[in-house]
Amino acid sequence: MTRFTITTLFVLLACGVSTAADEKSTPEVKKVTFDDDVKPIFRQHCASCHNQGEKKGGFALDTYTALIEGGGSGEVVYDDGDPSGSRLWQLINHDDTPVMPPNQDKLPAAQLAIIQAWIEGGILENSGSKAKAKKKNTLAFVAGSAGKPEGPAAMPESIPQRVPVVTERASAITAIAASPWAPLVAIAGQKQIALYHSETSELLGILPFAEGIAQSLRFSRDGSFLIAGGGEHSLQGIAAIYDVKTGERVATVGDELDVVFDADVNTSMSRVAMGGPQKMLRIYDATDGELLFDLKKHTDWIYTVAYSPDGVLIASGDRSAGLSLWEADTGRLYMDLNDHKGAINGVAWRDDSNVVASASDDGTVKVWDVNQGKAIKSINAHGGGVTDVAFDHQGRLVTAGKDKRVKLWDANGTLIREFQPVAEYVMQAAISHDGSRVIYGDWDGQVFSALSEKPEEKQSLAANPPPAAERAKVVEQQLVAMQQTLQPIKAELDAAMNAVAAAQKPIDELNAKIAAAKAEAEKSKVAADAATKKTAELDGQLPTLVNVSRDKHDAVIAVRVQANGDVAKLEAIAAAEQDLASHLTQLVNVRRERIATHNSVATHQQAAAAKTAEAAELEKMLPALQEALLKAQQAAEAMKQKHDGVATQLAAVQSKLDRLMAAVN
Known part of the structure; x- marks a missing residue:
């Protein structure tokens, strides 16, 4: 007896194909093809705008060839059997914008089921076409430990507790980063970076950032170094590299004429990439500060820059929805990723370097297959815009948005849970090394560390802690x-x-x-x-x-x-x-x-x-x-x-007091 999925059964019924069979024979299942099943649907709802005579968006779908060719932004459907990775499906199923048909409800469920089955069946043109073997879904992911140090992960050992600048309140939270292998989180404040124990919320040290406010924070792949990009608008931009154990600034790279919005280092710690209002992606030698590449492609401020974990590619995104991938060694453009309709506020790489996620003001997070150059998942994450995105080692995503919320998604892009809303836009979000905590900060300068499983259990962290004497x-x-x-x-x-x-x-x-x-x-x-x-x-x-x-x-x-x-x-x-x-x-x-x-x-x-x-x-x-x-x-x-x-806690408090008193004296 042939076994049918619900979707297949629905499609077959919609196409008028009988599913009856006895134990001695199995009926031939009718292929879902473009010519027989899909083209009539497109002719009814879409062909008036998207035809060979009038290609709105440079895209026509009145013929199979035109549909497969795609539009001005590239292909819209693929033969891999995965509807969620199809731009065409994302738009007609209203998973992404602009929804199609525009200003109308979704297509009837029966017609959507036919199109879905057509994609799952390999986008066949006619009854004589044969489907290719399905490719592995790129969202399938096995957590790895690439970059994990052999010994204990780096934690602060002798970082000063002195506060460079004392303010009545913190400014909007511009950067948060979590160590990939240790219970450590870094938070950008005014002319300083605060380091906290992510499990106990204890302040472990303060790194001075005299150049201004760090606009970005990233840990090296092994967690031994912290990279801060920032400076002052219209004056100076740099990337600073700190030793996590000692707090020593081991390198200062770049001398931009404007602030650096984001900076990152490659796996070998030999190169630093940075971007900002000057619209140039610049790559420096981390050892001597020499400028290696000055890449002009972006037409607007570059908001985000990130090396892939394997160091092969660099992702960069700008204020005008420009998202590009670059060859890290040569500086050559690898590909453009063009589906976003708003500013790219953040990018994050999955551990295997095969997938990169982008957060945009258009309200979506897109998950890209960098080998095929297509969006394999588009998540309508936050109304008003997505401000940040981060992966954990399990392939899960944490996102922050202008809807004042933080959300946690599984590796397939399915919502796991929402965190309690805050008073203002959530600007930054990170997830701890073991995935147990989500740390996020808002426009009002508040930072919270919440349990992933119990978001209501949270603690406050100060981006600008009070002076050591007050804390003492x-x-x-x-x-x-x-x-x-x-x-x-x-x-x-x-x-x-x-x-x-x-x-x-x-x-x-x-x-x-x-x-x-x-x-x-x-x-x-x-x-x-x-x-x-x-x-x-x-x-x-x-x-x-x-x-x-x-x-x-x-x-x-x-x-x-x-x-x-x-x-x-x-x-x-x-x-x-x-x-x-x-x-x-x-x-x-x-x-x-x-x-x-x-x-x-x-x-x-x-x-x-x-x-x-x-x-x-x-x-x-x-x-x-x-x-x-x-x-x-x-x-x-x-x-x-x-x-x-209690005695252990008392000893820890005493040790904390000793460190603070040393800072006071």
Whole structure:
């Protein structure tokens, strides 16, 4: 039995094709073709404006050849079986602007289903055409770890806490960047860049940016360096490179006559690309600052510049919807990407370098296949315009917009969730190295760090933190409060440990009694065994002694008979009788000893049994005492964890205070 998707079934029904089949045969499924199925739809709705005689937008679709050729901005439909990547589909399905037909509702669902099936089937011209094998959807993505350092990712170690400029409020947030491999986020402020721990929101250091305000922030591929582009309008523009661990500015590149809106470095940290109001994409040697390429293509201010992760291409976008890809090594134009209708405010590369996303004032985020040069996904992301876009290592997208919202999208461009709206336009957004947090800032100078899974759980970060002395006062108050919190917890911990000791004492005493009883039982068992052995030995001696006594008795009788009343032989009789008497005494003693040892066996066995029973009774008392001890130990362990947790926090606060005091002094 042939299996149909819902879309295919819908299309076949719309085209009048029967799907009935028995178990012995499968009907031939009718091909959806341009000539038979799609052309009539276009003739009804589109051909009046898009025909060979009147090509609005340089595009005609009254013939198959003209449709496949595309319009002034290139091809509009492809034979890869992916409708979402088709510009034609994006417009007629109202996924992008300008919607087609203009000023009208979408085409009827049945007709849209036919066009969708036609694209999925390989855009066949007629019944004799054959579909090509489907290409892999470029949106399919396997997260990689390219650029990840072998050891621990770079984190600030000795960056000063001094604040170069103190302001009443921060200006609009112009740049936010998250380290690709560490819990670190950088936020641009007035003449400074603040570095925060993305998980704890602790301020880790402040980088001075004396040239003005950083308009862009990007971390190097391994996260070891931070690249800041900025300056002052109509005066100066540069790109500064900072060592993340030390905060040292290791390079200052460029000397623009106007501010730099965006700057980035290649993978090897050998080149810096930057753009700004001068409409020139400039590429410098990062080691000596030499200008390598001065690329003139853009007709308006360049807002965004970004190297692909593999360092092969550079993407640049401008205020007039111009979006270009350049060969990084040669400076030659690779291709133009022309579907946007508004300013390109940001670009972001996916880890595999095959896909780049662009954020535009036209309200869309477009996801481009850089190998084919086409938009494989167009997302109507934010009404009023999209201000920023960023990928995470899973291929997910975070976007910011003029609708005052931040949104998270999956790798296929499907909305996962929206974050709570803020008071003004959201200007910048970034996602942490592990995807667990989204950091975003608005026109009003506010910056928030929110959990990706629970956006309502968020913390504020200051782009322009207060002076170290003020922060030190706050931390001192926190320290005192935590010390006061720790005191009763310490008392409770001591009480819990005493309870454990108290519960352990009766167990120790009982175990001592059990051990003593068992020792006594063992002693009695040994004595019983010894008495049994002695009894056996005596039983072995008695038969011999009895036989000897008989012999000695016979000897006495013999002497008496021989004496026959002879007085002279009385001495011999007396000696024989004395010998018999001595032997009988020995026999009696052995018999008595045997009786005593036999009786002692029973006595010792009874004693051993009594002590064994006593030990067993005592052991029955142990479980209750051990259960009481376990509860006391669990209570003590819980209290210890609570105590240690507060103590650890206290140590961290103390360390933070020490760093601040060092900055104050």
